[in-house]
Amino acid sequence: MIKHSRQRECIKKFLANRYDHPTAETVYLNVRKEFPNISLGTVYRNLSLLTKLGEIRKLSTGMGPDRFDGNISPHYHILCTKCGNVMDLEIENIDHINTLANSGFDGEIEGHVTYFFGKCRDCLEK
Amino acid sequence: MIKHSRQRECIKKFLANRYDHPTAETVYLNVRKEFPNISLGTVYRNLSLLTKLGEIRKLSTGMGPDRFDGNISPHYHILCTKCGNVMDLEIENIDHINTLANSGFDGEIEGHVTYFFGKCRDCLEK
DNA sequence: TTCATAAACAATAATGATTACTATTATTTT
DNA sequence: AAAATAATAGTAATCATTATTGTTTATGAA
Numbered sequence A, B: 001m002i003k004h005s006r007q008r009e010c011i012k013k014f015l016a017n018r019y020d021h022p023t024a025e026t027v028y029l030n031v032r033k034e035f036p037n038i039s040l041g042t043v044y045r046n047l048s049l050l051t052k053l054g055e056i057r058k059l060s061t062g063m064g065p066d067r068f069d070g071n072i073s074p075h076y077h078i079l080c081t082k083c084g085n086v087m088d089l090e091i092e093n094i095d096h097i098n099t100l101a102n103s104g105f106d107g108e109i110e111g112h113v114t115y116f117f118g119k120c121r122d123c124l125e126k
Numbered sequence C: 001t002t003c004a005t006a007a008a009c010a011a012t013a014a015t016g017a018t019t020a021c022t023a024t025t026a027t028t029t030t
Numbered sequence D: 001a002a003a004a005t006a007a008t009a010g011t012a013a014t015c016a017t018t019a020t021t022g023t024t025t026a027t028g029a030a
Helices: A006-016 A024-031 A040-053 A096-103 A121-125 B006-016 B024-031 B040-053 B096-103 B121-125
Strands: A057-059 A067-069 A076-080 A086-089 A107-120 B057-059 B067-069 B076-080 B086-089 B107-120
Touching: A006 A024, A006 A040, A024 A040, A040 A057, A076 B107, A096 A107, A096 B107, A107 A121, A107 B076, A107 B096, A107 B121, A121 B107, B006 B024, B006 B040, B024 B040, B040 B057, B096 B107, B107 B121
Parallel strands: A076 A107, B076 B107
Antiparallel strands: A057 A067, A076 A086, A107 B107, B057 B067, B076 B086
C-alpha cells in the first residue's frame, strides 16, 4: 500500500517541468530548495518507485549516471557525444523493428530501447 | 605506443570463444585459470582498451553491469527480462532509423544503440 | 646482448552511483 | 484520537569501475 508523500510529489513536479532529463543528483539538489532535509536515498527510492509505477521514465544511456524523464509519452532520445546533453527526439513510430527482431529470435520480443547519438547544433557550430 | 601483453591476448581469446556476453567479473574469473595473479583492474583496463581499439564491443544494457562481446560484426542483442541472459540477434539492417531520427533533430545523427527485450524460449516454457 | 624507456602489471586505495538499514516522523485507518 | 504502518532522514554498506603506485616486462636502440 502506497501512502502519499510531499517529497515524492515534489520530485514528480520537478521532473514534469524539466526537459533536460536530470540525474538523481540534480533532482536532489533542486528538491532540496523546498525540502532542505530530504536525503539522497529518499530521492533514489522515489525515482525508482515512480519508474516502477510508470509515472516517469528512467534513461540508462550507458554514458554517465541514469537520467529521469517526466514525460512518459512515447518518444526517443539523442545523446550529444560532445557536450553530453540528452535531448528529446520526435520520430515516427519504429515498432516494426520489434517484428523484425522477432523473426530472427526463438522467443518473444516485448519491446526495445533505442538511444541515438550524434552532435547537437551548438556543438556542430563550435 | 601499444605493447603486446599475454594477459590482453588471453582476454581477447576468451571473449572470441564465448557467445554469452560475459561481464568483467566473469572474464576475470576465467582468465585467472591461465593467469592466477591477474588483477581485476588489469581486466577492466584491457577491456576498455580493446573496446577503444574496436576489437571488442561493450554492452551497456542498463540491467546489471556492463557486458562484453568478442563479435564486432554488426548485430543486435535481446535481453530476457526473466533470466537476464543476453543473446545475439540476427536482424536485417535498420540504419534507416538514423535517417528518420535526423529528420526530427537539428544536428547530426551518427548512429544508435538498440537493445530488445522480451522472453527467451526457455523462460517462455517454464 | 645489454641497456634504456615506457607500457603493462599486481595490489590496493579511491571514487561514483546506488541500495540497505534503523530509529523517527507522517499518513492513513480504525 | 489512537493504532498501524509506510515513508522519511541520516548514515552505512555495496557494487561497479577507475586511479595510484611501485615493480615487471616488452620493445627498440646502442
